[in-house]
Amino acid sequence: xxxxxxxxxxxNIPDICxxxxxxxxxxxxxxxxxxxxxxxxxxxxAAGAYLEEMALRAHETTLRYFGRTIQLYTPLxxxxxxxxxxxxxxxxxxxxxxxxxxxxxxxxxxxxxISKTGLKHILVLTGESxxxxxxxxxxxxxxxxxxxxSSISVEIYALNESEYRELVSxxxxxxxxxxxxxxxxxxxxxxxxGPKRDYAFRLDAPxxxxxxxxxxxxxxxxxxxxxxxxxAFCLGLHAKYLQDNFPDxxxxxxxxxxxxxxxxxxxxxxxxxxxxxxxxxxxxxFLPRLGISVSTRESPExxxxxxxxxxxxxxxxxxxxxxxxxxxxxxxxxxxxFEISDKRNVAEMMSVLERRGYQPVLxxxxxx
Amino acid sequence: MEDILTIGGREIxxxxxxxxxxxxxxxTMKRSLEESDVDIVTVALRRVDIESKTENVLNYIPxxxxxxxxxxxxxxxxxxxRIARLAKAAGCGNWVKVEIIRDNKYxxxxxxxxxxxxxVLAKEGFIVLPYMCPDLSMARRLVDVGAxxxxxxxxxxxxxxxxxxxxxxxxxxxxxxIPVIVDAGLGAPSSACECMEMGCAAVLVNTAIAVAEDPAAxxxxxxxxxxxxxxxHLAGMPHSTVGAKPSSPLTGxxxxx
Numbered sequence: 369x370x371x372x373x374x375x376x377x378x379x380n381i382p383d384i385c386x387x388x389x390x391x392x393x394x395x396x397x398x399x400x401x402x403x404x405x406x407x408x409x410x411x412x413x414a415a416g417a418y419l420e421e422m423a424l425r426a427h428e429t430t431l432r433y434f435g436r437t438i439q440l441y442t443p444l445x446x447x448x449x450x451x452x453x454x455x456x457x458x459x460x461x462x463x464x465x466x467x468x469x470x471x472x473x474x475x476x477x478x479x480x481x482i483s484k485t486g487l488k489h490i491l492v493l494t495g496e497s498x499x500x501x502x503x504x505x506x507x508x509x510x511x512x513x514x515x516x517x518s519s520i521s522v523e524i525y526a527l528n529e530s531e532y533r534e535l536v537s538x539x540x541x542x543x544x545x546x547x548x549x550x551x552x553x554x555x556x557x558x559x560x561x562g563p564k565r566d567y568a569f570r571l572d573a574p575x576x577x578x579x580x581x582x583x584x585x586x587x588x589x590x591x592x593x594x595x596x597x598x599x600a601f602c603l604g605l606h607a608k609y610l611q612d613n614f615p616d617x618x619x620x621x622x623x624x625x626x627x628x629x630x631x632x633x634x635x636x637x638x639x640x641x642x643x644x645x646x647x648x649x650x651x652x653x654f655l656p657r658l659g660i661s662v663s664t665r666e667s668p669e670x671x672x673x674x675x676x677x678x679x680x681x682x683x684x685x686x687x688x689x690x691x692x693x694x695x696x697x698x699x700x701x702x703x704x705x706f707e708i709s710d711k712r713n714v715a716e717m718m719s720v721l722e723r724r725g726y727q728p729v730l731x732x733x734x735x736x
Numbered sequence: 737m738e739d740i741l742t743i744g745g746r747e748i749x750x751x752x753x754x755x756x757x758x759x760x761x762x763x764t765m766k767r768s769l770e771e772s773d774v775d776i777v778t779v780a781l782r783r784v785d786i787e788s789k790t791e792n793v794l795n796y797i798p799x800x801x802x803x804x805x806x807x808x809x810x811x812x813x814x815x816x817x818r819i820a821r822l823a824k825a826a827g828c829g830n831w832v833k834v835e836i837i838r839d840n841k842y843x844x845x846x847x848x849x850x851x852x853x854x855x856v857l858a859k860e861g862f863i864v865l866p867y868m869c870p871d872l873s874m875a876r877r878l879v880d881v882g883a884x885x886x887x888x889x890x891x892x893x894x895x896x897x898x899x900x901x902x903x904x905x906x907x908x909x910x911x912x913x914i915p916v917i918v919d920a921g922l923g924a925p926s927s928a929c930e931c932m933e934m935g936c937a938a939v940l941v942n943t944a945i946a947v948a949e950d951p952a953a954x955x956x957x958x959x960x961x962x963x964x965x966x967x968x969h970l971a972g973m974p975h976s977t978v979g980a981k982p983s984s985p986l987t988g989x990x991x992x993x
Contacts, residue, residue, distance in 0.1 A: 432895070435947055437759075727762070736809075736815055
């Protein structure tokens with residue numbers, strides 16, 4: 369059964385997200401193993417009054433399963449050529465920005481630079497263009513990166529299963545792919561042109577990745593495109609579906625909030641800090657072993673406060689420019705995919721974590 | 737008489753083993769290992785960065801300890817064998833804790849794959865300590881293929897639920913002739929003590945120590961509990977009595993016959 373069938377069955381549950389009472393929240397917080405209906409309750413306005421109670425449980429749950437550790441990684445943009453016209457994205461084909469694709473030598477110098485920080489986990493990103501950045505090119509880049517990193521994840525256009533297998537054979541162990549929005553109508557409006565218009569193909573990409581042998585699969589919803597309670601609920605449903613169907617794959621989730629970028633898109637709804645905290649804690653309580661990432665889209669202060677609330681992975685020393693780690697960027701028409709807010713480097717992030725009583729984990733995988 | 741546990745030809749005085757994940761820092765971990773004076777330390781090879789001078793966990797493990805790399809991340813026997821060989825090649829010795837997990841939700845081990853990996857590694861000369869679900873048939877197979885001990889779980893990893901598998905572990909202790917070491921799920925020193933009273937050869941603890949407010953003090957508490965439990969076991973634990981013991985024996989009349 370594909371996730372679409374599960375999704376269709378629960379489409380209307382987000383209504384419970386709105387109608388739950390304080391009593392429902394209290395009852396939910398006393399339950400040990402939470403079901404999907406409990407997730408809906410924890411995402412409700414009523415649960416907004418129980419953030420401290422949720423925080424205590426989220427903290428304790430995360431400690432038990434992940435300990436006092438946070439895994440660090442950094443993104444590496446290798447190409448920004450894109451055929452899509454996603455209305456919220458800086459790389460949209462509509463935007464007149466400098467298009468760039470790193471040569472293998474440039475990939476190597478970025479890798480060398482990043483590896484000096486001690487990081488062993490890297491996330492490779494491209495825009496969506498099978499012509500400019502085909503699978504063969506990504507595989508070549510992975511071949512270079514393998515010399516420097518013990519875990520390589522990709523955040524690229526949706527592939528079919530055999531293409532994912534090719535990447536796994538080349539040395540990729542993680543897949544990050546966000547549905548952006550689970551609402552089909554909103555999805556259609558946000559993705560007016562390009563291969564990404566195909567909602568169903570993207571929705572099933574995590575399944576294909578998991579089947580292809582990826583060790584971890586990270587999904588996400590771009591907060592700001594649609595009602596956040598509905599999106600967080602569907603994201604939780606999706607993560608649970610993946611955990612149930614692929615028990616040997618680590619499932620993770622991200623909750624990127626829209627930031628200003630080259631295309632100047634105004635979010636349809638604003639997700640404030642309190643709401644984002646509620647989402648993260650609701651997901652943690654619902655799925656105790658879910659990996660939760662928070663990127664440098666968020667501010668340093670906010671990220672620091674999230675450390676003890678259920679987060680397990682954080683990016684550091686990030687650049688969202690192609691080749692942004694080693695080249696002069698931000699001049700002229702050179703534009704990032706989105707502006708980052710937390711500009712701290714890896715060493716700075718490590719000392720923040722240490723001061724807060726957490727061990728920064730730079731390596732948690734080995735390529736066997 | 738000194739009470740010594742022998743595994744793989746090595747004498748082990750401290751029957752508390754400690755896992756090294758989940759600590760807030762390597763320094764905290766080191767203090768916990770020192771405070772509890774452990775002899776056996778497990779470490780996930782996936783976390784080891786041999787090249788790093790500051791971030792290499794191995795640099796924080798006391799020299800007197802026997803290092804037992806585990807195969808965390810392995811989903812089948814083949815992967816576990818490859819990880820064990822990598823550990824040996826990296827200079828981590830020839831002890832290995834086989835840990836094969838295909839279930840990331842509960843982190844329960846795959847006993848069948850564990851037997852396969854144990855057989856290959858034991859033949860290659862590794863001292864193999866397999867992490868397993870407590871099952872007598874599988875434990876016997878592990879003995880047959882050359883395991884040096886068996887490590888049944890007390891409760892799922894990180895659950896802090898205590899010795900929930902007590903009945904099954906007691907059967908292993910009674911039937912298996914190699915050391916039975918409870919690994920995982922022990923949330924309190926009292927649970928570790930209980931395992932030792934039952935006759936376990938040792939226990940392995942990580943989460944309960946690593947996430948305590950004062951990990952070094954908790955490590956010491958576990959070490960003391962393990963030691964007390966072992967002493968109680970050696971002293972001869974009275975079997976639990978069901979109901980009251982009448983002052984005049986019910987079968988006393990038989991003596992008069």
